[in-house]
Amino acid sequence: MNIILLTAEDFCSPTCAVITDPRRTEHIFLIHKAQAGDQLKLGLINGDLGQGKILFIATNHIVVDEIVLDQPPPPPLPLTILLGLPRPKMLKRILQTVATLGVKKIYLLNSYRVEKSYWQTPWLTPEAIHTQLVLGLEQGRDTRLPEVILTKRFKPFVEDELPRLINNSRALVAHPYTNQACPAQARESITLAVGPEGGFIPYEISMLEQCGFTAVHLGARIMRVETAVPYLIGRLFS
Amino acid sequence: MNIILLTAEDFCSPTCAVITDPRRTEHIFLIHKAQAGDQLKLGLINGDLGQGKILFIATNHIVVDEIVLDQPPPPPLPLTILLGLPRPKMLKRILQTVATLGVKKIYLLNSYRVEKSYWQTPWLTPEAIHTQLVLGLEQGRDTRLPEVILTKRFKPFVEDELPRLINNSRALVAHPYTNQACPAQARESITLAVGPEGGFIPYEISMLEQCGFTAVHLGARIMRVETAVPYLIGRLFS
Numbered sequence: 001m002n003i004i005l006l007t008a009e010d011f012c013s014p015t016c017a018v019i020t021d022p023r024r025t026e027h028i029f030l031i032h033k034a035q036a037g038d039q040l041k042l043g044l045i046n047g048d049l050g051q052g053k054i055l056f057i058a059t060n061h062i063v064v065d066e067i068v069l070d071q072p073p074p075p076p077l078p079l080t081i082l083l084g085l086p087r088p089k090m091l092k093r094i095l096q097t098v099a100t101l102g103v104k105k106i107y108l109l110n111s112y113r114v115e116k117s118y119w120q121t122p123w124l125t126p127e128a129i130h131t132q133l134v135l136g137l138e139q140g141r142d143t144r145l146p147e148v149i150l151t152k153r154f155k156p157f158v159e160d161e162l163p164r165l166i167n168n169s170r171a172l173v174a175h176p177y178t179n180q181a182c183p184a185q186a187r188e189s190i191t192l193a194v195g196p197e198g199g200f201i202p203y204e205i206s207m208l209e210q211c212g213f214t215a216v217h218l219g220a221r222i223m224r225v226e227t228a229v230p231y232l233i234g235r236l237f238s
Numbered sequence: 239m240n241i242i243l244l245t246a247e248d249f250c251s252p253t254c255a256v257i258t259d260p261r262r263t264e265h266i267f268l269i270h271k272a273q274a275g276d277q278l279k280l281g282l283i284n285g286d287l288g289q290g291k292i293l294f295i296a297t298n299h300i301v302v303d304e305i306v307l308d309q310p311p312p313p314p315l316p317l318t319i320l321l322g323l324p325r326p327k328m329l330k331r332i333l334q335t336v337a338t339l340g341v342k343k344i345y346l347l348n349s350y351r352v353e354k355s356y357w358q359t360p361w362l363t364p365e366a367i368h369t370q371l372v373l374g375l376e377q378g379r380d381t382r383l384p385e386v387i388l389t390k391r392f393k394p395f396v397e398d399e400l401p402r403l404i405n406n407s408r409a410l411v412a413h414p415y416t417n418q419a420c421p422a423q424a425r426e427s428i429t430l431a432v433g434p435e436g437g438f439i440p441y442e443i444s445m446l447e448q449c450g451f452t453a454v455h456l457g458a459r460i461m462r463v464e465t466a467v468p469y470l471i472g473r474l475f476s
Contacts, residue, residue, distance in 0.1 A: 002460045074458035097465050140459040184476035185422060220312035221378035222240045227335050227468045230461070234472030238422035 001027050001138045003041045003049065011067075017042075017052070019062040029059050043143040044069055045134070073143040077102040077237055078189040080169065084111045084196025085150075086225055088121040092132050094226050095148070099136025101233050104146045110154050113198040119152060158207050166191045166212055173208045174228060175200065175215040182216040186236045194225055194232070239265050239376045241279045241287065249305075255280075255290065257300040267297050281381040282307055283372070311381040315340040315475055316427040318407065322349045322434030323388075324463055326359040330370050332464050333386070337374025339471050342384045348392050351436040357390060396445050404429045404450055411446045412466060413437065413453040420454040424474045432463055432470070 004024055010017040019025055028034050036054050042064070043049045050069035054062060085108045086094055098106055110119070122128060129148050137143060151157040169189035172182065176199065193200075193208060200208070205215055223231060242262055248255040257263055266272050274292050280302070281287045288307035292300060323346045324332055336344055348357070360366060367386050375381060389395040407427035410420065414437065431438075431446060438446070443453055461469060 097462075100459060100461055100465060101469070102459060139462060142459060182476075221338060221340060221380060223338055223468070224335075224377060226464075227338060229468075230465045231339070231468040231472035234469035234474075235476040236472075238420075238473040238476070 001031070002141045003043045003138055004028065005043050005045050005134055005138055005143065007045050015052075015067045016055075016063065016065045017067060019064065020060065022060065025058075025060055025062050028054075028062055029057060040064055041141070042067060042069065043073065043137075043141070045137075045143055046145055047143055049073055049141065049143060074102060074141070076104040076144060077233065078169075079103050079233070079237070080105040080107070080165065080189075080191045081229070082107040082109050082191070082193040083225065083229075084109055084194065084200065085114045085118050086196060087115070087118055088123045090224075090226055091118075091121070091123050094229065095129060095132035096136035096139065097226060097229060099133045099142070099146050100140035101230060102140065102142060103233075104144060106146055106148045107157075108148065108150050109157070109193075110152045111196055111204055112154075112201045114196045124150065154204065155207070158204075158211055162208075162211050171208075171211070171213040172216050173200065173205060173213045174218060174232065175205055176217055176222055178215040178217050180214065180216050182218055182232065182235060184235050185238055190236055192232060192236070194228055197225070239269070240379045241281045241376055242266065243281050243283050243372055243376055243381065245283050253290075253305045254293075254301065254303045255305060257302065258298065260298065263296075263298055263300050266292075266300055267295060278302055279379070280305060280307065281311065281375075281379070283375075283381055284383055285381055287311055287379065287381060312340060312379070314342040314382060315471065316407075317341050317471070317475070318343040318345070318403065318427075318429045319467070320345045320347050320429070320431040321463065321467075322347055322432065322438065323352045323356050324434060325353070325356055326361045328462075328464055329356075329359070329361050332467065333367060333370035334374035334377065335464060335467060337371045337380070337384050338378035339468060340378065340380060341471075342382060344384055344386045345395075346386065346388050347395065347431075348390045349434055349442055350392075350439045352434045362388065392442065393445070396442075396449055400446075400449050409446075409449070409451040410454050411438065411443060411451045412456060412470065413443055414455055414460055416453040416455050418452065418454050420456055420470065420473060422473050423476055428474055430470060430474070432466055435463070 038054050039051050042052050048069040049071040052064040052067035055065040056063040169191045171191040173193040276292050277289050280290050286307040287309040290302040290305035293303040294301040407429045409429040411431040
């Protein structure tokens with residue numbers, strides 16, 4: 001937690017906030033070992049970054065005063081990401097990771113190799129997704145919440161929505177079985193599709209190509225999705 | 239498991255191997271749902287890649303015949319990585335990740351912000367490290383085992399061993415508090431140091447700089463180690 005994210009509801013005046021939820025209070029109290037008088041790095045969700053001073057601290061109740069939020073959050077990545085819905089355990093981590101990295105639009109996509117049961121996980125409720133995104137933002141010192149869109153039907157999504165969505169961007173799909181290497185240092189907006197474990201099937205790759213995507217490989221090594229995503233972002237946006 | 243890694247002990251003749259451990263047999267039987275007659279993608283640890291044909295398969299016993307190993311594994315990354323020893327749960331994943339990505343030399347380093355208890359974890363035994371590395375290689379379709387070196391004393395290591403070790407490479411340490419951005423597309427050997435959670439302390443950064451390291455940042459966002467490592471590799475070696 002490299003910043004503490006506040007919500008509008010935490011504020012009791014424009015410069016004073018009260019934090020009462022165990023997640024944040026315990027972190028500030030037990031991990032940061034903060035004391036009254038200490039400065040805290042703060043951000044307002046979808047707002048600015050800044051700091052405030054701890055007026056009172058207990059395990060379940062922290063009052064922060066003299067709050068000044070006057071620095072903009074880091075600029076978002078010009079990247080929309082489409083992910084084959086990962087298994088629940090990986091989903092949590094990948095949502096944190098993309099939020100940390102500054103991705104602001106994430107489509108979780110059904111595809112042939114996505115196990116149907118993955119769509120039943122409680123980690124896909126709006127509250128659970130929100131929690132992981134906030135954890136990622138707090139790690140990355142960002143405030144702007146990404147948008148996560150669930151698309152349970154591959155074909156109508158690719159045929160009806162995706163052409164409009166990739167407009168004005170370079171559309172790439174990571175695929176081990178192609179001759180074209182993924183570009184580096186792209187100086188443009190990117191739409192990036194990454195398949196589920198086992199990858200997209202040839203029919204899906206072909207549909208994405210018809211829609212305007214270029215299949216690109218990452219070299220001889222096959223990476224897990226949670227490795228491929230930061231690797232690709234480091235490569236594309238360096 | 240994108241290839242099945244064999245050891246010399248698995249072979250009963252130059253073209254025939256018997257796999258009996260539950261980890262591999264269950265994966266081939268239950269996940270791959272392989273049957274007699276199917277081809278398997280294979281590799282020999284520290285040897286070549288190739289394939290073989292399943293002659294007999296049961297849950298606890300698989301005979302692979304007609305084995306041909308004639309393709310070299312992907313080239314290693316020209317990268318030595320120094321990691322502040324991560325917490326045990328993250329250690330497992332990061333060892334897999336660096337093995338998948340093709341790093342062949344990893345120093346796990348003590349530093350001020352490494353909790354002493356992390357050195358006691360059973361995940362640091364040679365067998366446990368070996369297991370994670372093999373998992374990473376099987377994911378990345380590589381055969382060459384990385385070397386993992388534990389360095390429990392920061393100062394003597396940096397003063398006595400590191401200068402020789404970084405010889406003929408560009409030495410970088412990831413650090414949020416510097417003006418210099420991490421280079422991209424480095425066309426040279428790199429030694430890369432990444433601190434533990436919370437980073438290296440200023441004294442450690444200064445020792446590394448005296449040794450020949452350049453502190454470089456990754457932008458405004460602070461990444462977890464397991465995100466920073468693939469991000470940096472994508473950036474440096476694209």
